[in-house]
Amino acid sequence: MNQTHQPFKFSLAVIVLPLAFVLLMWIGYWADVRFKLSLSEYGIYPRQWFGLKGVLLSPFIHGDMEHLFNNSAPILVLTAALRYFYGEIFNRVFLLGFLLTGLFTWLIGRESYHIGASGMVYFLASFILFKGLQVKYYRLVALSLLVILLYGGMVWYMFPGVKENMSWEGHLSGFSVGLLLSFVFKVEPPEVEAKFDWQKPDFVPELDPFMRHFDENGQFVNTPKPEEEIKKHFTSSIDVVYDYLGKK
Numbered sequence: 001m002n003q004t005h006q007p008f009k010f011s012l013a014v015i016v017l018p019l020a021f022v023l024l025m026w027i028g029y030w031a032d033v034r035f036k037l038s039l040s041e042y043g044i045y046p047r048q049w050f051g052l053k054g055v056l057l058s059p060f061i062h063g064d065m066e067h068l069f070n071n072s073a074p075i076l077v078l079t080a081a082l083r084y085f086y087g088e089i090f091n092r093v094f095l096l097g098f099l100l101t102g103l104f105t106w107l108i109g110r111e112s113y114h115i116g117a118s119g120m121v122y123f124l125a126s127f128i129l130f131k132g133l134q135v136k137y138y139r140l141v142a143l144s145l146l147v148i149l150l151y152g153g154m155v156w157y158m159f160p161g162v163k164e165n166m167s168w169e170g171h172l173s174g175f176s177v178g179l180l181l182s183f184v185f186k187v188e189p190p191e192v193e194a195k196f197d198w199q200k201p202d203f204v205p206e207l208d209p210f211m212r213h214f215d216e217n218g219q220f221v222n223t224p225k226p227e228e229e230i231k232k233h234f235t236s237s238i239d240v241v242y243d244y245l246g247k248k
Contacts, residue, residue, distance in 0.1 A: 018079035028060035029068050046109035055102030059117040071117040078124035089185050097123040104173030114167040119174035125151045126178025137189035
């Protein structure tokens with residue numbers, strides 16, 4: 001999928017959509033605690049048909065406040081970053097990432113209920129990281145490096161045995177989906193308005209006054225002054241003799 005990337009533009013949707021997702025996470029936790037709904041049973045249960053409902057519901061179900069807090073801030077920040085820097089493909093990337101992360105967890109997970117938005121966190125971080133490095137546009141590369149700085153330590157939680165009662169399968173699924181979609185969706189760097197003459201498409205180095213100080217090997221050479229150029233083109237072989245008449 002080829003996509004032309006336009007200059008970044010801030011809109012209300014950059015904040016509204018991430019806030020709405022996090023709000024649903026909090027509403028789900030509040031309803032679970034307030035009405036004792038035992039929503040964990042609506043999580044992903046791998047390789048069982050009844051467990052497929054968790055693909056849609058599990059990101060909004062959390063076991064405790066610590067679990068909810070740990071996922072809320074990354075979801076908010078990373079979703080807003082995805083919406084701002086990749087706005088043209090955001091809807092498709094986010095929806096596919098949401099569904100595929102859940103499906104991958106359903107395929108590879110242990111026989112237990114998998115809940116929480118951690119897989120989405122790994123998906124978002126992975127996509128932003130790899131897509132920025134692929135595009136090689138300086139702002140997107142800087143965003144990728146920021147993701148490494150903030151969330152690089154998460155990589156250890158994609159392996160079994162690191163922490164008890166943690167869905168490392170969900171983390172691994174999200175990371176894998178983010179990497180996969182970073183190759184599926186092709187993004188071109190934004191067109192930057194030329195600020196200097198040498199950035200313009202009609203720039204001819206041979207006609208530029210500064211570039212004329214360098215030869216074809218890049219060596220600095222002295223160029224003749226304008227008046228010397230004029231003398232070169234307007235020389236005359238006629239001698240003029242002036243007679244001076246003194247006072248008589």
